[in-house]
Amino acid sequence: MSGHRLAADSLVTALAPAVWGSTYLVTTEFLPPDRPLLAATARALPAGLILVALGRALPRGTWWWRALALGVLNIGAFFYFLFLAAYNLPGGVAALVGSVQPMFVLVLSVLLLKDRIRAVHVAACALGAAGVGLLVLQPNAGLNALGVAGGLLAAASMASGIVLTKRWGRPEGVGLLTFTGWQLAVGGLVLTPVTLLGEGLPDAVTGRNLAGFVYLGGVGALLAYAVWFRGVERLPALAVSFLGFISPLAATALGYLVLDQTLTPLQIVGAAAVLAAVFVAQPRPPRPPRRPPTSSTDASAATDTDASASAASTAPERAESRP
Template identity: 70%
Template structure:
């Protein structure tokens, strides 16, 4: 893949975490309060079922349990932990806590994918962490133990999902929409009974609530995850994980535009550092990103 195609793939993939960065704003301003399970389920399940209805293809053989694992890590557990963090922490602080994800990918990638850890990767991780801290930490930033723990566990869940998605690839003959639909449906189905047992449903929904749920399901899940899994299939795991830093940048920009939050020179410098770290982590040259393509799985009945 040449440099221009790498840049295009990276830019399209970065749209997904940029959309996810709006989750904090949508959650606090449009959704019913204190409903992380409901928000997670409504975000995942309708989008997954729509894709399954379009593709009409179910997993086979080993891919039943692989789809379950990926659906829980990439969707079910991650969505729930993300919304818990969003409800308990300011958007920027939640994004900062979850910015440890590329560092986890760096470790897991070296262990499971045999990716070589280069000094530039370590430097990019440190630069990104410092940049995010400069971007989102304010004197009045609130820290909540539950939110911080949820953010860390969410980062661990997503990092594990990224690495296993790269390790397993997609089954032969299965398209991107099908692969995305499996995971969104699994994640939603895992969350559904927990939601019904663990949370009271709202007495009523406003049009703002409905609009927020529709945005999260259609834009934040269906479209964003198709772009994300497309990028994961074409970029190295670490390069893709660094694109998730578009999330705190987007959260900060939306806070400035819609929540009357300020953007001081230090924050702008932090955003520049984050962008620099993302650029450092992207692959170079004409070599196919990620080395050899993922091994294809023979589908069995």
Template identity: 60%
Template sequence: MTALGPAIWGTTYYVTTEHLPPDRPLLAALLRSLPAGLLLVAATRRLPRGDWWWRSLVLGALNIGAFLPLLFLAAYRLPGGVAATVGAVQPLVVAWLAVGLLGQRLTARVALAAVAGVAGVSLLVLRADAALDWLGVAAALGGAVVMALGTVLGKRWPAPAPLLATTGWQLVVGGVLLLPVTLAVEGLPTGVTAENAAGYAYLGLVGAALAYCLWFRGVRLLPATEVAFLGLLSPVVAAVVGWLALDQDLTAAQLAGAAIVLAALVAAQTGGGTSGADHRVRSGGIGRRARAGRSTATRA
């Protein structure tokens, strides 16, 4: 189920370039986050308590307020292949951060899988004639870093409230942070067509409310590194959408890249990523049950 989130995000580049107004990355990020967040908060009727006021601010700023405008800036200024290739470094960044913040080990298998993931994404979506815009490259790299930090901190801080509520908090925080910046830089939206409105609605309801709920659920249940590798599905889906909707060709090199990405994803899921803190939590529970079983057998 967690993999459905990145799969949905794989449609973002298509929707942004084909159905949204040009050169409005901040507006796209704002309309993707704030309405969806308000809808989830209204549905759950839950507000943060205690430490979760400032934790929601931090996570919302990282996962939404900083990540979304960087994502859309990269989408507008770079070919989709370049943006996806730069963003594919996120699993490696998560693995590094998890060493210090979660006590996980960075195994050789995970490191190699992360490098293979970047290579596979580059084969899948990168074109030889792709133009490099350094602001776009910086935005894509910055987006990968802030999302990685948000993923690791989300794992470090177990949420006390239902999933829909905590997802809504983060979306609202990100949207509120984006609102004044959007008005100052891009101004009020003008000339929004019905097609644009449908694109914004899709990104908000499906690309934010649904996809982020699935993603944050995965952060709760799975080791952070394994969750991050699932994000590699996004460029795979983006390539498939381009093939289906835009009549783009899929070459042998692209198919090989997709195979490498999927192999890297599987290797990371089976590569002992639950070492460290996550592993101690799980093994501790198993150990307690085993000791209890032995004690019962002895008494019998």
């Protein structure tokens, strides 16, 4: 794959976490308050059912349990643990805990994809985590064991989903949107009873709320996850995982642009570190093998040899021409 193709795939895939970075803004400004699980269910289930209906294809054979596993890991369990962390930790701490996801992907890629751990990948993991910490961590942040466990489980769930999606691929003859719909539908169905038991439904839903739900389901789920799974197919698992760092970066940028939040110098340094980590982790096309250079000495030796051979071949002719 050429360098231009890799760069284009990375940029397209980065659109998904950039859209997910807007979830905090849409949730706080458009959705009913204190309903994170409802937001997650409304984000996944309608989009998944629409895509399945449009695709008119259901899993077959082993893909029933594979679609179930991927839907739980990438959507259902990931959302639940993510909101468990968000409920029990400040947003900055939750994002920092979640930044260990590339480390999980690194280990799982070795076990399941037979990839190698390289020093540059370990350095990128550390750089990315440090950048997220500077970007979102506040001085008064506190820790909570349940919240930390939720953040780690969310990172492990998404990391497992990325690696297994890379390992299993996509069933032959099934389009990307249908494959995305399977996972969103499974995730939404898993979240539905948890939402009804844990939060219930709001007493009233306004037009502003509906606009927020439509955005999360249409742009935040249907389009964003289709782009994300396309990237998982085309890029290395670790490179895709690092693109997830774009999400807290986008959330911070939107807070600055839309909510009039300020940026400290440390946050700017953190943003630069995040971008550097993402850049370092992206794949590079293999370099073509170099041809061994031909030295002037070798060239002159070859010329002398050819000259000697030519002289030797013409010597008998000269001898025969003498009287």
